[in-house]
Amino acid sequence: MEKMRVSCALxxxxxxxxxxxxxxxxxxxxxxxxxxxxxxxxxVDDNFLLNNLSEVNKIIDENKILVLxxxxxxEDDIAVFLKLFPIKGIIYKxxxxxxxKKLLYSVKNGEIWIKRSMxxxxxxxxxxxxxxxxxxxxxIHYLLKGYTNKEIGKQLGLTEQSIKYxxxxxxxxxxxxxxxxxxxxxxxxxxxxxxxxxQREQMECLNA
Numbered sequence: 001m002e003k004m005r006v007s008c009a010l011x012x013x014x015x016x017x018x019x020x021x022x023x024x025x026x027x028x029x030x031x032x033x034x035x036x037x038x039x040x041x042x043x044v045d046d047n048f049l050l051n052n053l054s055e056v057n058k059i060i061d062e063n064k065i066l067v068l069x070x071x072x073x074x075e076d077d078i079a080v081f082l083k084l085f086p087i088k089g090i091i092y093k094x095x096x097x098x099x100x101k102k103l104l105y106s107v108k109n110g111e112i113w114i115k116r117s118m119x120x121x122x123x124x125x126x127x128x129x130x131x132x133x134x135x136x137x138x139x140i141h142y143l144l145k146g147y148t149n150k151e152i153g154k155q156l157g158l159t160e161q162s163i164k165y166x167x168x169x170x171x172x173x174x175x176x177x178x179x180x181x182x183x184x185x186x187x188x189x190x191x192x193x194x195x196x197x198x199q200r201e202q203m204e205c206l207n208a
Contacts, residue, residue, distance in 0.1 A: 003031045004108055007039035009055070010069065011047040019043055019069070026101045040108060041065045043091060046073060049081055050194070060086060065107050067091055076188055078118060089113030132173070139166050144186055 006023045010016045023032040036042045042064045049056055049068075059066065067089045068081055081087055088107040091100060103113045132140070135156075142152040149163040156163075167179065176182040 003029055004041070004104060005031050005033045005039045006041045006043065006104060007033045007036040008043040008069070009036055009048050009052070009059070010043070010045045011051075012045075015045070015069070015071070022097065022100065026097060026104070030101065030104065036064060037062070039064060041067055041104060043067045043069050045069045045071070046077060046081065049085060056085065067103070067107060067113075075118070080189070082114065082118065087114070090115075090118075132170075136166055136170055136173075139163060140170070140186055143167075143183060144190065 008016050008019045010019065020032045023030060033039050036059055042059055044056070044059075044066060045068070066085060066087045068078070068087045068091070070078065070090050070092050072093060078090065088111075089103050090113065091103065095103075106113050138156055139152055142155055147155070149160050149167070152158075153160045153163045167182070171177070171179075171182055174182060174185050176185055
């Protein structure tokens with residue numbers, strides 16, 4: 001029987017070592033490999049996903065199975081990655097080895113190992129790259145910095161009236177009644193917004 005090969009792409013060498021030890025303790029049929037190129041399943045964390053988009057895309061292009069390592073991530077954070085990346089499972093902190101083994105076999109066989117409540121949460125907060133235009137993402141960037149409409153217009157070379165129009169569009173898309181609600185929601189999804197901006201910039205660079 002061919003061994004299942006598991007690797008990780010994490011920002012912490014210490015946690016990578018812990019994952020390696022845990023995977024190697026699951027039995028002879030599961031093997032930890034140092035390079036994701038040689039793996040069937042790649043365990044990733046939030047920082048790697050957000051800061052290494054080109055590498056993540058290579059992993060996805062080579063049809064590796066992505067599993068997210070959840071070390072005390074909030075539901076909002078997890079929603080970010082489930083919306084943006086083809087993650088098939090989530091490994092939780094201090095996960096029982098037997099459960100981890102079951103998860104790895106499940107995702108290897110094409111199943112999804114994610115809590116049902118998490119899917120329901122994502123459906124409620126239906127944000128994606130297609131949600132916002134490039135201009136709206138630029139405006140969001142400055143809104144999160146506390147800029148006024150006039151200041152945003154100056155940064156983007158647009159009139160104050162034009163900025164107001166785009167913000168009204170954001171209010172509708174995010175189902176907010178006023179600017180305060182909008183800012184609160186944007187702060188809540190700060191990681192998601194930043195990931196969307198990064199993805200959009202990367203796409204524009206590739207198409208340039």
